[in-house]
Amino acid sequence: MTSHLSFDELIDASRTHAGCQQCEEESIAWEAVRAGVRQQAGAIPPPPGTLDSVLAAIDQPQARTRRRYLTPLSMAAAAAVLLAAGGYGAVAAHGHGAKPATYEGPAGTAALTATGCTGLDLAGGTLTRVRGSDLLIKTTNGTQVTVATTSATVIYRETVGTLADITDGKRVLVTGSLSDAAIKAASVGLLPSTVTQPATPAGLGIGLASGTVADMHDGGFTVVEAGGTRVAVTTTEEVTVINTTRISLTQLTTGRVTSAVGTAEANGTLAADTIEQDAVPASTWEKLRPHLPGLPAGGLPAGLPTPAKPSLSLNDLGCSPAAITTSYLLADHL
């Protein structure tokens, strides 16, 4: 048995030694072992998002800095939501310097955050571990929260999609720049059906549209907004599509920003109804930053207060658990 060949090569070589019955039997037995190991190993693909998590960890020092800025999708969502709500400075309930909402829950639930929705609490931060059906989330104040899941827990992941994901009837939030009467899209966020569609204020003159996709065609589509206004959107291959899809527990990736909404238990565990994870690479958010829609030239229309610090309330997108988890991820980019 030489050490200079791989065992694969040894097996192959031994089969070529015609006339050696023992060699032949040996090679057959080893080949069976090889096939079994390969079948076993081949059935174990690494979970999707692993590399993204590694790259995110590499980016971590910059990521902390980046979160002081607005990303296009979150800025657009925040702007849309806040303007629709009639003001700026709503309570950001999750951290990053914002003061959590007052919460009086069961003993041991201090690490959870009130959502403003009856009976629903949130654990948001970085997913550090998945053990069995439980998750460990490290919140922004450094506290570890245990999140318990069941087969009924719904898990979403926010990922980079493609233009093919945009189809008629999908609910979207588009950011970009105004070009003639159309928005030249920089990003298209596909919203889960459980999220209340954020309204976009009229007359701001910024590249922002929220509504339902219609007339999808090569090079663009139309956004039908809540009031029936139709906004033409043009797209190129450069558009970043942010998609939200259902995944299983085993597809969650540690190291990523994750939010969980459910019911607080007396021991501090959160019994999760919905979990959502941001699996969009940090580099994608970086790429999008120059396309921030910003505020219109000449400032805001009369009557709107000047934003001191735009922020997003956890229940601005509605009180379904999925709306809250989405709000958290959006607000995380603020």
Added chain:
Amino acid sequence: MSRQTDEALLRAVAAGDRDALAVLYARHGQAVFAHLVLVIEDRTLSEEILQDTMLAAWRGAAGFRGDSTVRSWLISIARRQARDRLRRHRFTIVDDESLSETPATDAGPEQLVLNRAEATAVATAIDGLGPVHREVLSLVFGAGLTLAETAVLLQVPLGTVKSRLSAARTALARIMAERGYAR
């Protein structure tokens, strides 16, 4: 970039090239992850260790001396990461004393089971092996390392690798026979 050698990619990684790391991951991530799962039998923990391994590779690429293949180097990092993790959990990967490393000297009835075995049956029986045997099979057949590379990685003499392989095969055949796989 996808045509570059592993060594060239690792040099690029050392220079801060993220795309090079992505290519290396595409080439070897599956093998490293499969090895971890086969040995540790915990997918979640294996995923964490794989992430730690790639991160360690990013940070330590400049230290690659070229005296092993890149795949072997990555697996050795993964092995160290796994040991650290498992030590914290008071488990051990290797329990040499509990496992026989005596190679089979002849092809008995159990051995003949393997000669007629289908890959699926063998794959299923692998779960019944001890970690030492799963590890050596995974390195040699799963990751495709040479016996010499395996010996260096496991920090054991070459003869030990051979005896472990033989013992693993014997154990595999015995498990299959015990489970009624005989045609």
